[in-house]
């Protein structure tokens with residue numbers, strides 16, 4: 001459960017919204033003892049309406065991705081221009097992001113059974129896995145080619161990821177959908193903001209790489225947001241109940257499994273890449289706006 005000071009901090013960074021956010025905290029506390037909401041049959045992946053809707057959304061996403069967003073790790077990044085950053089914290093953060101991306105086997109294998117009865121949804125997940133696999137490849141290549149890490153250090157990183165297994169934060173497909181919508185936006189911001197920091201380094205390879213990766217993450221978020229909006233047309237209250245619960249407990253995936261996880265989170269904060277204020281301003285509020293939900297409606301859960 002989210003700590004009270006987390007939301008107090010968000011509230012203080014948004015003075016106009018302080019009253020609403022404080023009320024929200026109270027409401028969350030009141031519901032702490034409630035059981036997790038059950039997912040209605042209408043939102044299950046095998047509901048024919050959900051199958052049909054997801055397939056259409058996936059085909060649109062896939063066709064657009066094929067036309068506009070495919071890129072090559074080998075050919076589209078000017079690797080010969082990769083340079084060791086003057087600020088070693090940049091390489092440390094890239095190593096952390098690479099490690100989180102390296103948990104892909106768990107992200108794919110553990111979520112796929114939840115959606116296997118839905119062709120569009122499972123195909124999206126397979127395609128998503130392909131796109132995500134390029135992210136760890138490109139980040140690892142940069143760590144090596146810039147001279148920031150050795151082959152041995154990269155082997156140690158892979159070993160650490162292989163040792164600690166990641167478990168899904170939600171136990172049902174709708175919960176994972178809502179979680180992924182939030183997580184992809186947060187991940188986009190991590191890369192976009194890191195790119196802004198890295199632009200001080202005159203490294204065209206890193207700049208291009210972070211641009212390509214952040215466009216992928218934005219596309220993933222946009223797809224999930226469309227699916228959540230579709231689910232809201234089927235059962236708005238049940239979808240919002242998932243959203244309300246997951247928004248207030250959100251954490252980035254897998255970071256806690258890494259060695260020195262606190263230090264890694266601190267490094268991200270110290271570079272101004274991501275923190276609770278950025279979450280409130282650039283994730284929480286924009287998601288409500290995208291979905292057309294008022295804070296009051298989310299708080300009520302109706």
Ligand SMILES: [Fe+2]
Pocket residue numbers: 101132135187217
């Ligand atoms: Fe990624």
Ligand SMILES: [Fe+2]
Pocket residue numbers: 132184187216217220
């Ligand atoms: Fe992504």
